[in-house]
Amino acid sequence: MRRIFSYIDHMDVAVIGGSLAGLQAALTLGRARRQVVVFDDGQPRNRPAEHVHNYLGAEDPAPGELLAAGRRQVAAYGVEFRDARVEDVTVDDEGFVVDGISVRAIVLATGLRDELPDVPGVADGWGRSVVACPHCHGWEVRDQPLVQLGMRGAPDRSVARALLLSRWSEDVVLCTDGDELSDAQQDRLAVAGVKVRTERVAKVLAPKVELESGEVLAPARLFVVVRQHQQSDLAEQLGCQVAEGAVVADEGGRTTVPGVYAVGTTAAPALLAIGAAGHASTAAVAVHNDLLELDLGGGW
Ligand SMILES: Cc1cc2nc3c(=O)[nH]c(=O)nc-3n(C[C@H](O)[C@H](O)[C@H](O)COP(=O)(O)OP(=O)(O)OC[C@H]3O[C@@H](n4cnc5c(N)ncnc54)[C@H](O)[C@@H]3O)c2cc1C
Structure with a gap:
């Protein structure tokens, strides 16, 4: 049961990772009177x-503002914070040890890292x-020229991302x-009204795109396709299965x-x-x- 005194x-x-998912997990657990530390x-x-954008109840805050408000909310339930990167977690008979703190459970909320297209200037x-995401950034440039x-x-x-956009x-x-496209892909793009340029891109002067021919496209915003990777290897260190860039988990987050x-x-x-917060x-x-x-004497 919950201890009366807090032994740090x-x-x-x-909870490892204190962005939207990690903070929401800490909020729900803190309100359930669990002793929680967020790294x-x-x-x-x-x-x-x-x-x-697209976050109900928060009208387009800066990312840092939303997280700061979340932290204040979570701290009110006695959740503790460590502004530190966790490099490893030790497994012992009672559970896990993270940075000298013994815990019974670990919540990984370490998120992803985006790999951008290998074109000069994209990262700038x-x-x-x-x-990358029209649901996040499409509304602000609706009806404008987009690439x-x-x-x-x-x-x-x-092709899938262009159709979405x-x-x-x-x-x-x-x-x-x-990349060359198949006839079927070209047909679908034509039905959706998407124009196609297959030549190599020389560089990006964000958001402009310079093709190898020297022609420059000038969209209001440039959308790119990204590949995503886990930001931390803790899941693999702990022996969790990772498939297609995601830590394999059931609907309750159990790895x-x-x-x-x-x-x-x-x-x-x-x-x-x-959605990340809701999942958490x-x-x-x-x-x-x-x-x-x-608590009742059972096991995992
Ligand atoms: C440029 C961009 C803009 C976006 N805009 C929107 C938008 O407008 N609307 C929207 O709905 N979605 C948007 N998204 C998607 C949104 O960012 C994610 O859905 C959301 O951040 C996921 O939250 P998360 O908590 O799962 O992961 P993250 O937000 O990535 O958080 C992971 C946290 O874990 C920490 N961490 C990682 N490893 C460790 C470690 N070993 N030790 C300690 N801490 C660690 C990181 O520092 C980070 O704070 C955007 C994404 C990008 C890339």
């Missing part, structure tokens, strides 16, 4: 963006004039950066290692911000229920 060297849960090294994936505008830069070698994904503007150009949970984009890379809340309820079984 022995707690219920360590975070301050690298949320959306940090280059000016605003968080990343998060502002160069973005979708594909990921060379992944034409299926490039075509619902925000009738003026979308897909630059495949050298393949008892006592280790994965929440938000760590487990489901495609989640928008509010659901998983935190599962963590609490599993700890209840331990």
Whole structure:
């Protein structure tokens, strides 16, 4: 059961990653009277963006503002914070040890790292004039000229993203950066009204795109296709199964290692911000229920 006094060297849960998913997990667990410590090294994936869009109840705050408000809210429930990167977690008979603190469960909320297309200049505008997600950044440039830069070698994904983007503007150009498209792909793009340029891209002067011919396309915003990777290797260190860039977890965030949970984009890379938080809340309820079984003398 919950201890009356807080012993900072022995707690219920360590949440590793204190962005939207990690903070929401900590909020739900803190309100369930669990003793929680959150570790975070301050690298949320959306940090280059000016605003968080599409988040109910928060009207386009800066990413840092939303997290600061979340931290204040979570701290009110006695959750503790460590502004530090966790490099390793030790497993012992009672659970886990993180930075000298013994815990019964680990919640991994370490998020993702985006690999951008290998084109000079793309990284310079990343998060502002160069973005990936139309649901996050499409509304602000609706009905304006847009370019979708594909990921060379992944034409299926490039086409899918251009088709998606075509619902925000009738003026979308897909630059495949050298990939040729099948007749079926070209037909679908034509039906959606997407124009296609297959020549290589020389460079990006965000958001402008210079083709190898020297021609320059000047969209209001450049959308790119990204590949995503886990930001931390802790899941692998702990022996959790990782597949297609995601930590494998059930609907309660339970990974393949008892006592280790994965929440938000760590487990489901495609989640928008509010989806990551929602996923974490659901998983935190599962963590609490599993700890209840331990409290009652059961096992994982
Ligand atoms: C440029 C950009 C703009 C975006 N804009 C929007 C938007 O407008 N609306 C929207 O809905 N979604 C947006 N997204 C998606 C959104 O960022 C994610 O859905 C959201 O950040 C996922 O939250 P998360 O908590 O799962 O992961 P993250 O936000 O990535 O947080 C992971 C946290 O874990 C920490 N961490 C990682 N490893 C360790 C470790 N070993 N020790 C300690 N801490 C660690 C990191 O520092 C980070 O704080 C955007 C994404 C990008 C890339």
